[in-house]
Amino acid sequence: MGYFDVVPAGLPPRLEGLHVLTKAGVRGAPGVDDAQALLAQTLIKKRVQGELLDLSAMGGLLDALPGIELLAVEGSAPALRVLAEAGIPHRAALPGDDLGRHRQVALTLSGDRGNTYIEAQLAWAHQCTQPGGTLYLAGDKDKGFDRYVRRAGALYGSGEVIARDGGMRVAALVRRPGATPPQPEPERYETHGLTVVGYPGVFSAARLDRATELLLSTLEGRPLAGQRVLDLGCGAGVIGAWAARQGATATLLDADLMSVQSAEATLQASGLEGRVLHSDVDAALDDDGYDLALSNPPFHVGRGVVLDVAAEFVAAARRRLRPGGALVLVANDFLPYEGLLRGWTRPVTLAQGGGFKVLQAERP
Structure with missing residues (x-):
């Protein structure tokens, strides 16, 4: 395929039957990100439905799940192009941007961009989650997920790891009332x-x-x-x-x-x-x-x-x-x-x- 071609993503067997697009330059291409794949599988098993704000949408995998009404957010120009081609409601945004408060939020951590970036992502997720709402947090154990989920737990107040597959993890955290920490300074x-x-x-x-x-x-x-x-x-x-x-x-x-x-x-x-x-x-x-x-x-x-x-x-x-x-x-x-x-x-x-x-x- 050419660099700018938007094509169907290769999916793992556990997500057989779903249809997702991708292109070169999108995380996980020509397939999907491993942690996001486990997140999708977990949301299906837990029968999560309704509006879901995804702060790391990539090619929009979670939009393919039954009963999910996805609000996709991305900062990647290749991913935004895929979301537009797929007709998925989306927005280009940065950590700290005001996206309102939501009952269900998803975030797949990017563990290769440093601790400060994760801190910014978690503060943003907290800002976007209404009190009593749930954050579904996915990531890679080898990229610091255990440390980051403890940080998220300190913000949210309660939560647990609900899925494991190899090094991939998914946690669910319920937000208690309280102030959101500021975004890290540049x-x-x-x-x-x-x-x-x-x-x-x-x-x-x-x-x-x-x-x-x-x-x-x-x-x-x-x-x-x-x-x-x-x-x-x-x-x-x-x-x-x-x-x-x-x-x-x-x-x-x-x-x-x-x-x-x-x-x-x-x-x-x-x-x-x-x-x-x-x-x-x-x-x-x-x-x-x-x-x-x-x-x-x-x-x-x-x-x-x-x-x-x-x-x-x-x-x-x-x-x-x-x-x-x-x-x-x-x-x-x-x-x-x-x-x-x-x-x-x-x-x-x-x-x-x-x-x-x-x-x-x-x-x-």
Whole structure:
């Protein structure tokens, strides 16, 4: 399947008979997330019905359950596209956004985005659950679920694990009256003349990662004034903001809504201008003719190494660059990105060190 194709998700035997859509870039694709699958199975067994607010809807699996009226919430642009294609009522939202209070709330924890992000998710779930209402919390024991369910229990007041399958867990917690804790404050740090604002769960939120450091040090001294620069997968906005500081006209793209918020805040805190778009790769972009595309591409979607997104970043750069325009990306040494650059001209390794490499190629 092509990157942008929306297709039926592969489901485990215990969910046979349900129909769910997915696409590349959605957690669990080409199937569904293991913890969300156990959550769906558990809700069926417990005969949970009625309105359900899902704060981590992904491709909308819970909408396929009998008797469920799903209100789907996502911050992932690929997931939002799938939800729209499936006709599932949905909203793009961030932890802390006001979604009202609900009798039933579901949350599948993303254990690979750090403790602060989980703290933000749990506070948001608490905010969205009415007193006496139930949170159905799913996650992976190997990703800290036991610790997180204790944290949720301290907020809610009562609850228990109601399903186990391998390392996957589902808990049900009933909310007692009481105040919701505030959302965690974003991190702030200075680097390369920038003030970076990193919201929970965003890449490079608390400090500059070594790969981006190598990329920026390699580009130091490269004349960018007056050039149109595209930052693919901007995270906290460091690369795009750095380009703007060199005098470039910068456009920053990210599929994660929290990252978009961070990148906008980084530009503002650094006194710079730039355009930031919430985009499934380049889907939200309405122009081309860029001089330079820069990227530190993601290679994880949920638990696994997935190169579909990085491959589409390279394809997007080719679509959006002018002839002769350059793509410069940084990656782990072990990732075979050189193969993605076949058909480009003048491919070269600009730098290598610390387990990373900086590659450059030009659009024919």
